[in-house]
Amino acid sequence: MRTKIKIVGCGLSGITAANILKNKGYDVKIYDTRSHIGGNCYDGYLCGTLTHQYGPHIFHTNDENVFSFLSEFTDWFPFEYKPKGKTKLGLISLPYSKKTIKEIGKELSLDEIKEIIFKDYSEKQWGIAFEKLPKSICNRIPDTSELDDPTWYKNEKYQCMPKYGYTKMFEEMLRGINIELACDKYEWKKDKADLTIYTGSIDSYFNYCYGFLPYRSLEFEHKVTNKKMNYVVENQNTKDVAYTRKYDHSFFNFKHNQNTTVITKEFPLEYDTNNIPYYPKCFGKNKDLYLKYRKLANQENNVLFLGRLANYKYLDMWCAIKLILNKLK
Numbered sequence: 001m002r003t004k005i006k007i008v009g010c011g012l013s014g015i016t017a018a019n020i021l022k023n024k025g026y027d028v029k030i031y032d033t034r035s036h037i038g039g040n041c042y043d044g045y046l047c048g049t050l051t052h053q054y055g056p057h058i059f060h061t062n063d064e065n066v067f068s069f070l071s072e073f074t075d076w077f078p079f080e081y082k083p084k085g086k087t088k089l090g091l092i093s094l095p096y097s098k099k100t101i102k103e104i105g106k107e108l109s110l111d112e113i114k115e116i117i118f119k120d121y122s123e124k125q126w127g128i129a130f131e132k133l134p135k136s137i138c139n140r141i142p143d144t145s146e147l148d149d150p151t152w153y154k155n156e157k158y159q160c161m162p163k164y165g166y167t168k169m170f171e172e173m174l175r176g177i178n179i180e181l182a183c184d185k186y187e188w189k190k191d192k193a194d195l196t197i198y199t200g201s202i203d204s205y206f207n208y209c210y211g212f213l214p215y216r217s218l219e220f221e222h223k224v225t226n227k228k229m230n231y232v233v234e235n236q237n238t239k240d241v242a243y244t245r246k247y248d249h250s251f252f253n254f255k256h257n258q259n260t261t262v263i264t265k266e267f268p269l270e271y272d273t274n275n276i277p278y279y280p281k282c283f284g285k286n287k288d289l290y291l292k293y294r295k296l297a298n299q300e301n302n303v304l305f306l307g308r309l310a311n312y313k314y315l316d317m318w319c320a321i322k323l324i325l326n327k328l329k
Ligand SMILES: Cc1cc2nc3c(=O)[nH]c(=O)nc-3n(C[C@H](O)[C@H](O)[C@H](O)COP(=O)(O)OP(=O)(O)OC[C@H]3O[C@@H](n4cnc5c(N)ncnc54)[C@H](O)[C@@H]3O)c2cc1C
Pocket: 008, 009, 010, 011, 012, 013, 014, 031, 032, 033, 034, 038, 039, 040, 041, 054, 055, 056, 057, 058, 059, 060, 184, 185, 186, 188, 199, 200, 201, 204, 218, 278, 279, 306, 307, 308, 309, 315, 316, 317, 318, 320
């Protein structure tokens, strides 16, 4: 009998694990509570426009292994993430650079950069006063002032999008793998397996025995329109507008040649266990709570806790893949 492995979660982490393990000859089955594959990287067509349903995903990495692993399943098109920001000083180019300085007509001090570009945006994003945010978030001011017109991921060799979308790439990775979608969140427990790879929330795995881990959630307002934007993303860097950013999906499509596009506005809100947990608030006492769950996880036999939810950690896509490659390849 072949070794049986069940994988909880059909997001990027679960799919990467499934692909590697299937190619090693294991009998793999994946479970997901959602009705589609891809987790938060899922993209689907809305009136002909490929739309990132859970927020814009720009692939970026310097890691050759991660890039060549994914390149087996997709071609790419180059993508430069250069948002605009609506600020007290008007519409400016981000990240802050020589181009921004020209637009404003003067250089900003570090305190002004924090105040004008980061403060209100971060407070909306996290629902916490800027001064109370951990230094790892509020001091993350990129050092780009000497550059002419940098991209957001200026130091990364690969900045691109899968040519026909993430979901299409995932379909290739999942060829020949048994998947159960739209299942109950404890459905996976019913099947027997030699190993479980768990990419769901760590607190849910332990039935929230120590309480819920806090997250920030998001609401997406997708609108089909024939009024395209002139640039890909507009951040709202002041508090008088509730959403943090809006973006035009025609830019995320390789060769978008139709009259309408999809423009999405992103509204942050608290996670209440009924909406989706997006950004782990892994600081202060929340981190201690996570470590208590982690202790329990370390005592489980034949279960690997992988992915962003099981590790209660924001992971860029390349990091999520790297973790799986390191563990399983
Ligand atoms: C708004 C936003 C924008 C982002 N943009 C970028 C970007 O531009 N570039 C980048 O590199 N990264 C980006 N990321 C990060 C990227 O989304 C993650 O790297 C990726 O989603 C990690 O995949 P995952 O499989 O670990 O988690 P997820 O995508 O969350 O997948 C987990 C899956 O597990 C399922 N699940 C959970 N519990 C259970 C259960 N009990 N039973 C069955 N199924 C379950 C969920 O339904 C979900 O499908 C962004 C993240 C967010 C929130």
